[in-house]
Amino acid sequence: MARELKSEALARSLREQMDSGELPPGAPLPTTAQLRDAGHSTSTIQTAVAILRREGRIETRQGARPRVLPQRAIITHSASYVTPVDGKRATWKSTLADLGMEGTQELGRVGEVEAPADVAAALEIECGESVIVRPRVMRADGEAVQLADSYYPLDLASGTPLARQGLVKGGLYGVLAAVGLTPGDTEEELTWPSPTQEEQERMRIGPDVCIVRQVRTTRVTDGRAVGVDVMVLRADRHRLRYHLPAQ
Template identity: 30%
Template structure:
């Protein structure tokens, strides 16, 4: 069924000073936002839109490019343009590092995957001692060398996150934290077993476009930004015991926070 006969799309406004390809993108975006085109659903083809609007194929392609740049759609060669899935994971900042999860032997990522019924996996793991960058050194209280743990997280086979944890060597060296598998509950459970009972976390978050390496690592589609999060964990003595530098595919997450009003 064509977009004209289905009534999903309207007509162009010849009196508007907005470029035709932007008007088409506006109509498609509104149809997506209203659920007229659902997640994973194919948009009308170039030929259908050319026939409906009476424009050139290049005009339609420019409209698709806008939507791809916004991360709303993705193109599959030889198949068409499809609505991108909405973020499947909701990160509850007030709950994801709750002690009860560690006591149950679950890391934060596993908790979030369980909540959406997805299969979690960790790959591309690297654990090594290295010189701390100036920023990491400052965050950890002027340490010179750290244990770095790099890993990529996947949900149902899709890469969604890449993270590096930096820990002071006087805490992590020679412990299970330095092993590829730190055991049930992850490194936070091991830190508490070592006497560093966690007190609070501080997070800095910003959105940006990905680097070429991040596009490759996370298999990002064109136009999809990343969420860059840096978290510092503090023990009850006020010492920074870990810095976690995380890059997330922005189309895979919703960041949810509960903030006190007093």
Template identity: 30%
Template sequence: MPEPHKDERPLAERIAAEIRKLIMLGDWEPGRKVPTNQELRAQYATSNVTIQRALQILKDEKFLEGQVGVGVFVRGQSAQTINPAHSIAPSEPGQPYRWLSEATKRQQRSKYRMLAVRESVPPVEVARALRLDEGGTALLRSRIGFLDDQPAELVHSYYPIELAHGTRLADRRLIPGGSPALLLEMGYPTRSQDDVVAARPATTEEYEALEIPRDVPVIEIFRIVYSDDERPIEVTLLTKPAHRFKMGYHIEMP
């Protein structure tokens, strides 16, 4: 039989992983004072140097905050749960994109900043989802979303060229009400949405755009939006920093 898989990471990283889980699950609530180094040394049966390294990892990742002369505390805000359903339905006429209006309901400041709008050869999985011929192009819209002035998501959305050409999708400006509202206006209502969720290390683009600390992974959402006759009208690659966000789903049983 093969040898059991063992955690060979340095002890400081393993301790940081255990504490990180306590924070993400709410066992260590926001604002809580972290146990003393002496207490943590006893709990994990290790040295003061190892405990300091573990705490520094979590400080670098923004899970913990040090206050000179007072102690170390859990960050003041819990990880925020993402509800993908907020982006499915188009906004009402004259209303902002639902991602923005949902942030307002949570009393958060929100905004998007456009990065690029251009014709592009998409990644293979995107091309397949859009049913493009080999070497086919799509209209790419790239942007960053901010919550309370912190980068919250990096979004790359692809649209069929024949659908987007000559419309506001091809304009390098934000779309009032967001793309679902515009697509509905164009005669392409959103009928369904498929999401595939993964976690992975950040690329350089994501690391810089989302201000990722240390080796924090990103949540990646690969989203296909369908209109009538199951026609794909939008494919989005969306990434969020995993130390600040969690995915949430509500499923009604028949």
């Protein structure tokens, strides 16, 4: 595990004060003098401020102290990622753009891994059987707000863009169309666990930050599960909406 830089530790400390309400929206950050008195060097302070500004947590103006910005809610409709509207499904980028934010994603190493127990159960394969994983960190205005790790059976994903490093045009649905499969039902399960150490490190959050774990299983028309998305959402940044039509 990489050692945390002093500037990253200071940025994390200030971020935690914002999340706890100790530094509410509109409040100024501690002065440079106060932070120096706390043992931080000028270069550490400047870098930490730059990190928070890049994440969209603060605003800086010449001649004024940096101030905490309000954090806008990320409102998502699960159905919009599954059911096309005017021939298009929602994407992270389009969802965030509709909310006036920039949505970006950082793709980790794509490759074969042993299926975690819950993923294996959802895909109806043996625990530990190899699957393709596509791990991503989702960002809103530069801040990590969600993890999205997608798992696919080897026999489906091997030899397709799902198994290659890089973005996949059309995602899973594009690959299904290319191999002649038709999407069927999609299921979601929500839980509210504490973040694991790995999740804390990937999103740069503390152990007390509340998260929602959202597991989405996609099936084709014959009932076979062809994809499992395991998403970890910062609860303080997300609002999930579901439309449940009458029968």
